Amino acid sequence: MTGTFSRMFRIELQKALGRRFPWIGVAVLVALMSFFYVVFFLFRGNIPASGTRFLYWPDSLIYGLGYASGYASWTSYGTYLLIALVGVSVGQEYGWRTLQLWLGHGVSRRTVLAAKMLLSLGLAVGIVVLCVLVVAAISGVFSLVVHGGVAFASVNPGQLVAGVARTAFSMLPYAALTFLLAVATRSTLVAIGGAIAFVAVLETALLQILPHLGAVLDRIVQFLPAGLSSALNAPNAAIAGSTALTTGSQPTPVEAAIVIAIYAAILSGLTFIVFERQDLTQA
Amino acid sequence: MLRAHNLSKKFGAVVAVKDVSLDVREGEIFGFLGPNGAGKTTTISMLLGLTHPSSGSVEILGERVTPSQTAVLHQVGTLVGDPALLMPFTARQNLHMLAYLYPDVSDRHVEAILEEVGLSEAADRPARTLSTGMKQRLGLALALVTEPRLLILDEPANGLDPAGVHELRTLFRSLADKGVTIFLSSHQLHEVELICGRVAVVNRGSLVVEGTVEELTKRSGDHVTVTTTEPGRTAELLRLLPDARDISVTATGLEVAGVPSELVLQHLVTHGATPKEVSVKHRDLEEMFLELTRSEPPLAPTK
Numbered sequence: 075m076t077g078t079f080s081r082m083f084r085i086e087l088q089k090a091l092g093r094r095f096p097w098i099g100v101a102v103l104v105a106l107m108s109f110f111y112v113v114f115f116l117f118r119g120n121i122p123a124s125g126t127r128f129l130y131w132p133d134s135l136i137y138g139l140g141y142a143s144g145y146a147s148w149t150s151y152g153t154y155l156l157i158a159l160v161g162v163s164v165g166q167e168y169g170w171r172t173l174q175l176w177l178g179h180g181v182s183r184r185t186v187l188a189a190k191m192l193l194s195l196g197l198a199v200g201i202v203v204l205c206v207l208v209v210a211a212i213s214g215v216f217s218l219v220v221h222g223g224v225a226f227a228s229v230n231p232g233q234l235v236a237g238v239a240r241t242a243f244s245m246l247p248y249a250a251l252t253f254l255l256a257v258a259t260r261s262t263l264v265a266i267g268g269a270i271a272f273v274a275v276l277e278t279a280l281l282q283i284l285p286h287l288g289a290v291l292d293r294i295v296q297f298l299p300a301g302l303s304s305a306l307n308a309p310n311a312a313i314a315g316s317t318a319l320t321t322g323s324q325p326t327p328v329e330a331a332i333v334i335a336i337y338a339a340i341l342s343g344l345t346f347i348v349f350e351r352q353d354l355t356q357a
Numbered sequence: 358m359l360r361a362h363n364l365s366k367k368f369g370a371v372v373a374v375k376d377v378s379l380d381v382r383e384g385e386i387f388g389f390l391g392p393n394g395a396g397k398t399t400t401i402s403m404l405l406g407l408t409h410p411s412s413g414s415v416e417i418l419g420e421r422v423t424p425s426q427t428a429v430l431h432q433v434g435t436l437v438g439d440p441a442l443l444m445p446f447t448a449r450q451n452l453h454m455l456a457y458l459y460p461d462v463s464d465r466h467v468e469a470i471l472e473e474v475g476l477s478e479a480a481d482r483p484a485r486t487l488s489t490g491m492k493q494r495l496g497l498a499l500a501l502v503t504e505p506r507l508l509i510l511d512e513p514a515n516g517l518d519p520a521g522v523h524e525l526r527t528l529f530r531s532l533a534d535k536g537v538t539i540f541l542s543s544h545q546l547h548e549v550e551l552i553c554g555r556v557a558v559v560n561r562g563s564l565v566v567e568g569t570v571e572e573l574t575k576r577s578g579d580h581v582t583v584t585t586t587e588p589g590r591t592a593e594l595l596r597l598l599p600d601a602r603d604i605s606v607t608a609t610g611l612e613v614a615g616v617p618s619e620l621v622l623q624h625l626v627t628h629g630a631t632p633k634e635v636s637v638k639h640r641d642l643e644e645m646f647l648e649l650t651r652s653e654p655p656l657a658p659t660k
Contacts, residue, residue: 085457092446178435180433353408355407
């Protein structure tokens with residue numbers, strides 16, 4: 075079982091990285107991040123000096139995490155890339171009928187799904203690390219230009235690793251939602267479209283509207299995935315000098331982590347149940 | 358080798374497969390026939406644990422197979438419907454990825470399979486750029502690359518040209534000689550007749566008949582051809598025979614089924630008719646198939 079799982083995971087990894095689509099996504103992510111970062115740098119004169127720390131090492135490294143997930147859904151490009159990659163990884167296998175290939179060769183349904191879920195986790199971590207690396211490179215240049223050097227010694231590795239872990243973990247509910255939509259509908263388009271609609275439209279609208287409708291609803295907003303992500307990543311935001319996404323009293327990072335884990339577990343559990351019951355005659 | 362016991366599958370009120378039982382023996386090439394929509398692919402999907410049976414059970418190599426219990430399928434090669442291919446990857450990569458699940462399968466074996474199915478020259482082309490026939494060859498290669506003891510193939514000759522079909526026949530024979538059992542669903546009745554030892558015919562979800570090709574072609578008797586200048590009167594006389602059926606007038610006389618030629622001749626002579634010739638027309642699998650799948654009544658939907 076373990077042997078088959080590790081082999082299946084290696085195959086998943088090869089399928090994810092051995093094609094053009096993910097690299098196009100990465101290129102778009104890097105281009106967007108670079109564009110905004112350079113714009114901020116060029117217009118830094120309009121920002122109070124104390125607010126420009128995010129443009130230079132070491133604070134820039136933590137700030138870069140926000141491009142993956144955390145401070146605002148409209149700049150969480152990493153989350154959108156993760157949704158696209160998970161949607162494609164699961165949905166296309168229905169289109170190509172390759173799920174039948176693995177299952178028809180004795181790989182259990184649980185192993186197939188678990189390998190894909192582990193891949194999703196790996197992709198989340200990879201995307202967050204990528205965001206840090208891109209910002210590190212660009213802000214390294216800015217640091218050299220403005221300060222004449224890069225403050226390598228000021229980087230707190232523990233803080234950085236914890237920030238990466240928190241950010242990747244906060245992306246899991248979105249990955250799990252995409253996974254569930256892909257399995258339930260057998261459609262790449264519905265999975266990606268549905269998850270992005272949730273992040274960019276529904277959740278964003280709820281975050282904007284509910285706090286104005288009373289204290290209870292304001293509290294509920296804190297427990298939406300974006301609210302939880304904001305709460306979990308509050309230490310990142312504090313270091314990077316960013317503002318929190320929600321305004322009410324946030325859950326503690328530990329509470330947020332627990333609820334995020336519950337979201338991911340429920341959505342993943344539902345995915346397993348749907349997949350176990352699915353007929354794959356002509357899917 | 359492969360046993361299905363009373364397999365049934367309902368999709369809502371529609372019965373796709375009803376009480377199909379099969380027994381495929383080790384080392385044989387078993388034909389599984391039926392018209393479009395007869396339930397062949399659904400049955401095969403249940404054999405492979407891809408679809409949940411409404412009732413019934415499957416055993417392969419002595420182990421039960423269900424959608425949550427498929428470990429034995431590690432020893433089975435499959436091709437169900439259109440080939441399942443990772444489209445952006447080359448033919449060679451497709452094979453290597455599946456072979457990676459099997460530690461014993463060597464790179465040399467992968468190359469040998471590419472050669473065997475005639476894909477060596479196209480091995481480095483992405484699967485999506487292959488022609489229909491080439492995709493089918495790659496699907497076959499995927500079924501073979503794991504060195505299976507049992508092959509379950511649904512329409513493996515789809516999209517192949519006559520030379521490809523001939524190569525496939527040779528390949529199946531050589532696999533059977535090596536002891537590989539083959540469960541073959543096909544529309545190509547002539548091919549089935551040439552290579553299969555036993556066949557089963559399904560129609561409208563039910564198993565209509567099962568046996569050797571010889572048994573089945575003899576099952577409903579040969580057609581008797583009567584050459585005569587009086588087809589109308591002869592037909593009336595033949596209708597008097599209790600077992601006579603499928604009486605049809607032809608350009609030179611008529612044909613009748615269900616009765617031996619000796620009885621036809623004796624009956625006509627006794628009643629004063631003088632046919633020019635009475636001969637036996639042997640039936641092939643195609644005629645038997647058409648007759649069986651035409652005459653079966655449709656299954657009523659369950660409530």
